Amino acid sequence: MRVSPKILFDDCYSEYAIAAVNVFTMEQVHGLFSAAQEADSPIIVQLTPVARNYANPLMLNAMIEAAAAIYPEVVYSVHLDHGTEKHAFSAIKQGYSSVMIDASHDDFETNIKRTKAVTDTAHKHHIFVESELGVLSGVEDDLSVDEAHARYTDPKQAREFVERSACNSLAVAVGTSHGAYKFSGRQGLQFQVLEKIQEQLPGFPLVLHGSSSVNPSDISSINSNGGKLKENASGVTDEELQKAIRYGICKVNIATDLRLLWTRVHREFFVQQPDLFDPIIPGKKYMEAYKDFMIGRFDILGSSGKS
Ligand code: G3H
Numbered sequence: 001m002r003v004s005p006k007i008l009f010d011d012c013y014s015e016y017a018i019a020a021v022n023v024f025t026m027e028q029v030h031g032l033f034s035a036a037q038e039a040d041s042p043i044i045v046q047l048t049p050v051a052r053n054y055a056n057p058l059m060l061n062a063m064i065e066a067a068a069a070i071y072p073e074v075v076y077s078v079h080l081d082h083g084t085e086k087h088a089f090s091a092i093k094q095g096y097s098s099v100m101i102d103a104s105h106d107d108f109e110t111n112i113k114r115t116k117a118v119t120d121t122a123h124k125h126h127i128f129v130e131s132e133l134g135v136l137s138g139v140e141d142d143l144s145v146d147e148a149h150a151r152y153t154d155p156k157q158a159r160e161f162v163e164r165s166a167c168n169s170l171a172v173a174v175g176t177s178h179g180a181y182k183f184s185g186r187q188g189l190q191f192q193v194l195e196k197i198q199e200q201l202p203g204f205p206l207v208l209h210g211s212s213s214v215n216p217s218d219i220s221s222i223n224s225n226g227g228k229l230k231e232n233a234s235g236v237t238d239e240e241l242q243k244a245i246r247y248g249i250c251k252v253n254i255a256t257d258l259r260l261l262w263t264r265v266h267r268e269f270f271v272q273q274p275d276l277f278d279p280i281i282p283g284k285k286y287m288e289a290y291k292d293f294m295i296g297r298f299d300i301l302g303s304s305g306k307s
Pocket residue numbers: 022048049050051081082178179255256
């Protein structure tokens with residue numbers, strides 16, 4: 001059943017979180033929905049502009065609708081991830097449950113103005129809007145503490161941002177970054193920033209981007225099967241995710257982990273079976289590994305059994 005994220009967030013706030021997973025391919029849609037059905041967990045299926053450009057928005061919608069028919073017990077939302085106004089307006093027409101307008105690299109006033117332009121239209125269609133305040137980027141070792149802090153969400157701006165932009169959830173920059181190389185400065189999640197944001201916005205759903213765990217055994221298997229990923233790959237720990245939930249994180253965005261899993265499964269398979277060239281055998285292995293991985297994530301996030 002397709003639902004608004006509002007229903008999911010009202011239910012989970014401060015107790016558990018919803019995994020919001022980026023999908024690009026048929027195998028990922030199967031993996032995600034089969035995991036959600038087996039774990040009885042709600043999910044957010046999210047599509048980036050890159051995914052829409054790769055697969056075509058019509059193909060993505062058709063795959064998601066087919067998955068909803070194949071796995072009829074799944075409670076899910078469909079979300080546009082990291083959109084501009086153009087993507088947001090198109091996603092609204094295409095029936096998404098929610099859209100993210102990402103104007104986080106603009107100045108405060110421009111970010112508010114761009115977000116408000118999307119909420120004005122989205123709310124007429126009862127569509128939920130996520131916006132981001134602060135800059136989500138790798139905080140490098142050579143950044144000073146002040147420079148690092150300039151990128152985090154400023155708790156003092158959070159409430160004004162939400163009130164003036166009318167966004168329905170807020171993506172916060174609290175130390176995570178996208179991709180497989182997080183926390184190069186070993187700084188971890190900034191709970192003192194997150195706590196102050198929650199004080200400003202009690203009960204308001206917060207979103208954590210860059211939430212992949214970056215499993216070290218995936219990295220080493222990829223590298224021992226011909227890959228060349230850097231050894232300093234690292235992600236968010238399970239303990240950090242669980243603590244973040246208590247500070248109002250309702251939506252946990254995951255993309256990198258399923259890319260690493262794809263690479264690990266396919267590299268292992270073709271190294272072990274160099275005579276084969278059939279996509280459906282490793283494809284099946286990927287779907288199964290994807291399902292197992294996501295069932296584990298739902299347990300960590302506390303969403304198992306919450307559909
Ligand atoms: O932030 C979300 C995704 O990791 C970005 O993926 O832009 O390659 O679709 P994409």
